[in-house]
Amino acid sequence: MTYRLRTATLAFALSAASALTFAAGSHGGGDDETAAIGQPGKAANVGRTINIDMTDNMRFSSADIAVKQGETIRFLVKNSGQIKHEMVLGTPKELKEHYAMMMKMPEMEHADANMITVAPGKTGEVVWQFTKAGKVDFACLQPGHYDAGMKGMVTVAGAVGTATTKADTPAGHSASHKH
Ligand SMILES: [Cu+2]
Numbered sequence: 001m002t003y004r005l006r007t008a009t010l011a012f013a014l015s016a017a018s019a020l021t022f023a024a025g026s027h028g029g030g031d032d033e034t035a036a037i038g039q040p041g042k043a044a045n046v047g048r049t050i051n052i053d054m055t056d057n058m059r060f061s062s063a064d065i066a067v068k069q070g071e072t073i074r075f076l077v078k079n080s081g082q083i084k085h086e087m088v089l090g091t092p093k094e095l096k097e098h099y100a101m102m103m104k105m106p107e108m109e110h111a112d113a114n115m116i117t118v119a120p121g122k123t124g125e126v127v128w129q130f131t132k133a134g135k136v137d138f139a140c141l142q143p144g145h146y147d148a149g150m151k152g153m154v155t156v157a158g159a160v161g162t163a164t165t166k167a168d169t170p171a172g173h174s175a176s177h178k179h
Pocket of ligand 1: 145
């Protein structure tokens with residue numbers, strides 16, 4: 001049931017409701033998929049910049065990225081190709097659902113903290129904090145690209161000695177995202 005709901009409300013859920021879902025996720029309960037991959041990072045907390053190149057060969061370079069739990073990364077995402085590409089962070093399920101929507105509505109414009117769409121020759125950025133140890137997938141969801149293998153993986157190494165790393169304060173988020 002939540003599967004279908006999530007498809008219909010993906011864009012909304014990732015933006016408007018993010019403050020709430022992230023706050024809930026930080027308590028360790030629930031099955032929120034977005035919290036599972038981390039949360040939007042704050043520019044002030046960026047510890048490292050990672051360059052990613054996207055090409056018309058339908059590849060990211062690199063497609064294999066290692067970070068530490070709690071790290072906030074600035075991804076500088078360059079489109080070296082002649083066609084539009086994008087980098088979208090998500091769970092495999094989220095990416096597949098979102099990709100299905102893109103196949104139906106190729107002109108759909110989407111912009112959220114966990115993704116960046118980049119025009120040919122341009123560079124964009126995603127600032128993301130990886131709050132949970134494990135794997136975080138990313139992909140280009142432009143029609144045909146995901147099927148062609150335009151995907152990658154961020155491996156988040158667990159912080160030593162602590163089960164969880166404190167995320168950015170939810171209070172700050174709800175204040176700034178209030179509608
Ligand atoms: Cu692409």
